Amino acid sequence: MSVPGASNTVLESVVTYSRMSMIQLLGKVPAQAASSQTAEEMALLAYNRALKLSKPGSPVLGVGFTGALASARPKRGDHRFHLSTRTSNRLWSSTVTLTKGLRTREQEDGVSSQYLIKAIANASKVPGTFVPDLTESEVPDEYERQFDEDEELEQLLTGTICFKMYPFSSDTSDAQRKIILSGSFNPLHDGHIKLLEIATSICGGGYPCFELSAVNADKPPLAISQIKDRVKQFEKVGKTVIVSNQPYFYKKAELFPGSAFVIGADTVARLVHPKYYGDDYGKMLEILLGCKNTGCTFLVGGRNVNGTFKVLEDFDIPAELKDMFVPIPVDKFRVDISSTEIRKSKGLLLHIRHHSLHHIRRHNYRCFDKSSSTDFLSPKMSFSYQVRKGVDGF
Template identity: 55%
Template sequence: MLNVVPNLIVLCRIASVVNWLWSKVGLSRREKLSKMDSVVRAVIEAIHSSPTRAVLCLSGGASQALGWLLSVPRASSTVLEATFMYSRASMVQLLGKVPTQSVCRETADEIALEAYNRALELSMPGMQVAGIGFTGVLASIPPKRGDHRCFVSARTQNGLWQYDLTLAKGHRDRYGEDYLTSCLLVKTLANVCGTIDDIPLDLKEGIEKLRETKLVYSEEEQLQQLLSGKICMINFSDRVNSPTSGTRRVVLSGSFNPLHDGHVKLLDAACSLREGGLPCYELSAINADKPPLGLTDIKERSNQFRSGNTLVVTNQPYFFKKAELFPDSTFVVGADTALRLLDPKYYGNSKVRMVEVMLGIRKLGCDFLVAGRKVDEAFKVLADVEVPTEVEGMFQEIPLSLFQSDLSSTQLRAQARQQG
């Protein structure tokens, strides 16, 4: 009994020393994380100051990165949307297929491509956008049998950044691995934005090594990806648009073969009816009634647009699909196009189906401005178009006092052939 008290005193002293040591270790770690957090914050502030906006799709890690991005002011200047895919079904739905392997380079690239297309749909024409894809397998319970690793991809219009990292298994806990991969994700986004990326990754020397690759796509490769359906649109614009929230796009779709003064005046007139609207020309590489445009055709037609114009090349010939690419937009059409839009024969001779499609376009926030146009030698205006009562509010006439032109691309091509 007499020996118990001294033993307890010794044990208490040992415990005190251990606690003191742990407090020093913990303090050192907290100081390190605090220092790292200040670096991360500085990089994120630079990211938010850049013109690039992004959609992030993450699976299996880097979860802290989103919290960091959103906790720094002006996050809406960067983040268009973020998705965490923590179920297999979520990834399958995003990719539209079952991936060959959930955590691999190919899947990360595919996720980034889907994110990029989504960013195009959510952004304004002319904006710089990126799609960020992350897939990883990190420490968990029960322990993973294979390597702990991650793959990050960042897709832009003209490039693909790739980062591969295999982690030292057992060197960090789950929080530590997620912290490291979150730093890597922010570093990737900083590179895409062209800002500072001074985030130290604190890799285990001699064991962990980050592999970095960048692919650059030529204009021809971009067009081939568009025609194959890999990407939904290409922005041909030499300016970066930074419209305010709620800005409405005013979209003039056409073949522009050739672009003429009538097109320019028509879009100007339409924009005068949508004050503050962003003017945008849209060229579809795929036509409902004609063969797809070739690479040479697209290049020649895109080269017609003067500096400062916003031109978007898409692969969607139908307006209900264009509305998905350009929600909250006003489409500028001629009376001839309005007649086709509202003709049941293009909907399996079903007026009900035609109205359903038009209501679907309206749900996406889209409407139409209609200009007078010569149709079968007769000049037609909106009043000559039979508009169903269910969708009357979707169509507004462009007054003849604002725009009236007899210029025709077909006539101009004929004249050019005669002169040639």
């Protein structure tokens, strides 16, 4: 951290030196504090934390380090350290057992720090210019696992990772704030794209991205094949999409702090209605104030609600929350079509085609049919690391 410009790459450092610090970080009492499993768990936590803290689309790295080095009192066990790195598609871990009595504590610190820097460089695909000062007998015990896209999405569905970003956009903006339009996008249509563009202009800039939740509040989670099919829609139009596992906005706010969420009036109708919080107005207020405290705002576009076109002003927003909601003027954006209506129209078209073919076959007509499908859509490496050194087991 003494090197100028470190803030361009280091997102956060957490030193879990006490027992309670480690327990709070992991959310449990570890079976053994100084172990490869603990280092891997720390690296995964650091990776997920880095995803939340980094600029949109930046590659991130999480690092976990724990060990038992020389201390004031002689140790009965080995002097060793465990290190793990985690990126989107790779998990790597290593255990190094040092020769007992060969080095002072300061020297063991130096060797383990060298090895840590070397591991960070390797995970960042930066060629290392030095070799850690290990003896021939101090051979690292290494493990590596690569993940393909399906495995990453499976980890998303199980909650192992918090989200996966597909940065298809050519936008090179350095904006930290995300402008997010969430939805199922089944299918993605021009209205979605236009709405996000208008919302970004109202915000005065930001990083526009779509967010697809693979987990639904009242439906089964999407299959991996479904997720990939929907993601392809965004690749075709060059728009960034984030796949998350959070169906609720208060959880999305925790996942993407400081973001502006673009929603329709139909969503506002549910967000500020106590019915969706067990008819508990106080609970509703507490949850939404929690969203506000993350720095998130909601940009609200007009939408048909039960057959009537509604805008933000049609809803009774609690005074404490009014400044969290920003209207999108109707004269700037209004599209009445929805993905549901598009699916229904496609279903009707399919029914008509099947009926026509049946009629043609029944009357033995000879014809030539040429149909066409409709397209509804006409380095800097960041990392976060956790460190634990010089502590025996608990």
